Amino acid sequence: MTRLANFFNWTMTYRINSDIQLLYGRIIAKENAPRTPEEISNLREKARVSPPSDAVRNKTKSVAWMVSHCKTHGQREKYVEELSKYIDVDIFGKCGHLTCTKNPLHISDPQCYNMIESTYKFYLSFENAIFPDYVTEKFFKIMGHHIVPVVYGGADYTQHAPPHSYIDARKFKPEELAAYLKLLDANDTLYNEYFWWKDYYDVEYSIEGTTRHGFCDMCQKLHELKDVDYQSYKRSGF
Secondary structure, eight states, rough: GGTTTTTTTOOEESSSTEEOOOOOOEEEEEETTOOOOOHHHHHHHHHHSOOOOOOGGSOOEEEEEOSSSOOOOTTTTHHHHTTTTSSSSEESSSTTSSSSSSSSOOSHHHHHHHHHHHHEEEOOOOOOOOOOOOOOHHHHHHHTSSSEEEEEESSSSGGGGGGSEEEEESSOOOOHHHHHHHHHHHHHHHHGGTTTTTTTEEEEEEEEHHHHHHHHHHHHEEEEEGGGOOBOOEEEEO
């Protein structure tokens, strides 16, 4: 309806340029987080020989993926199909042949993530759509465990996570990515380096935490209306 055109003053979405951000998760720096590239480099070097947790040891498999939407707008399934030609990818859920719970549909069960953390070195945090800033719990939940996420999405992940804490699949052809994962799989010191950040950041991905941040930010804005610059967003197609 045209009467709603220019009616909306604020946006509240996952987009970084939203007036209020309602994110699927966030990674929060602790007080002891490094501030300079030199500090980060030193911590990466330290993690090579002394990873932050024993959870990165004794893993027996390489790549896992839990997925229930088999055909997607972003065509992630085609990338994985090609990747699987060069490295084993264990697929859990409706789109694969493996299950991790008694009910094969419950791939989001916490025990699934615990099993993957203890068994696999890499997880495919592939989004079903390639949109700017679109990063879901597929990424943040894995960052909350001791496993390296391989991301595939339209976001600039440097705005969401510490450097050298994930691997961006879109920077590799599938064959190149497989070769790199095999290199890390065979070299514990290089693999451990991806966990340098664990003692210096907290990961938040619960629904309660993410909604609390979003609505608390909205509440704060409502209490600061006198300091807010108004703008309107033209809507069409009502």
